[in-house]
Amino acid sequence: DADVTQTPRNRITKTGKRIMLECSQTKGHDRMYWYRQDPGLGLRLIYYSFDVKDINKGEISDGYSVSRQAQAKFSLSLESAIPNQTALYFCATSDFRKGEQFFGPGTRLTVL
Amino acid sequence: DAKTTQPNSMESNEEEPVHLPCNHSTISGTDYIHWYRQLPSQGPEYVIHGLTSNVNNRMASLAIAEDRKSSTLILHRATLRDAAVYYCILRDVWGGAQKLVFGQGTRLTINP
Numbered sequence: 001d002a003d004v005t006q007t008p009r010n011r012i013t014k015t016g017k018r019i020m021l022e023c024s025q026t027k028g029h030d031r032m033y034w035y036r037q038d039p040g041l042g043l044r045l046i047y048y049s050f051d052v053k054d055i056n057k058g059e060i061s062d063g064y065s066v067s068r069q070a071q072a073k074f075s076l077s078l079e080s081a082i083p084n085q086t087a088l089y090f091c092a093t094s095d096f097r098k099g100e101q102f103f104g105p106g107t108r109l110t111v112l
Numbered sequence: 113d114a115k116t117t118q119p120n121s122m123e124s125n126e127e128e129p130v131h132l133p134c135n136h137s138t139i140s141g142t143d144y145i146h147w148y149r150q151l152p153s154q155g156p157e158y159v160i161h162g163l164t165s166n167v168n169n170r171m172a173s174l175a176i177a178e179d180r181k182s183s184t185l186i187l188h189r190a191t192l193r194d195a196a197v198y199y200c201i202l203r204d205v206w207g208g209a210q211k212l213v214f215g216q217g218t219r220l221t222i223n224p
Contacts, residue, residue: 004155004164033211043156044216058211062191090155099144101212104157 002102003027006091019078021107022111023091032074032103033092034058034066043090049074050096082098116200121219124190132185132218134200140178144203146212147174147185149196156199156214159185195222 004025016068021022021094023032030051035043035058047066055066063085067075078085117135124130147159160167160174162183167174173186186197187194199217 011187034213040216042216043212043215045211048211099146099161100158101148101156103157106155 004091004093004102006089006104006107008107009105010108012112013080013081014112017111019075019081019109021089021091021109023074023076023104025072025091025093027067027093027095027102028071028095029102030071031094031096032068033094034064034074034076035090035092036060037088037090037106043105045063046076046089078109078111081109083111085109086111116202116215118198118200118214118215118218120216121221123152123221123223125223127189128218130187130190130194130222132187132198132200133182134184135182136200136202139182139202140204142204145174145176146203146213146216147172148199148201148212149194150217151196153192159160159198161203163209167197189223190222192222192224195220 007022033048034046036046037043044060046060046064047058048056049068065077077099089107092101094101140222144161144163147160149159151158160169160172162174162176175184197217197219199214201212
């Protein structure tokens with residue numbers, strides 16, 4: 001079984017709809033991250049969390065919100081989706097003692 | 113965050129060594145050099161990291177210049193599976209969030 005899972009893997013929605021992307025991990029890591037990737041570009045950080053009680057904005061947090069429901073779960077929400085939020089979204093985790101991040105398989109989101 | 117510069121693309125042949133360069137002239141003394149790669153339709157995966165000394169692991173070797181202003185990721189014997197986008201990233205060892213700042217990376221093509 002994968003250590004970092006994301007649901008759904010693909011989603012098509014319409015402008016104005018509320019969307020939630022979910023991430024779960026079995027690695028026991030305290031730190032979790034949400035990234036966005038646009039075609040031909042590298043990943044950009046949306047939000048990150050040190051632990052359940054800690055949430056921090058990344059470089060492109062506008063239009064997004066997150067919830068850390070438990071150590072193993074980190075959700076990303078788009079309250080009112082817009083077409084320029086069409087992208088590939090990745091969740092990642094890391095242990096506070098090490099710098100290596102482990103990425104999920106990604107969610108492809110299309111906003112029409 | 114310190115910036116890295118990589119060639120947009122490189123091409124090599126199967127079973128030959130590949131040297132992927134990265135320039136980071138503004139690197140600080142507390143920055144680790146990380147390499148990740150992203151295979152087609154997958155999330156990024158960790159390859160290797162180092163601070164000052166050259167590093168080897170089962171995937172690759174990392175050669176770091178004496179002044180630390182450049183580094184080279186070495187794949188000793190490329191396979192078709194090594195075709196991916198390779199990202200060179202600097203991470204501040206004191207950066208509690210362990211944030212990774214991705215550039216555009218180098219797209220590596222392996223010819224059979």
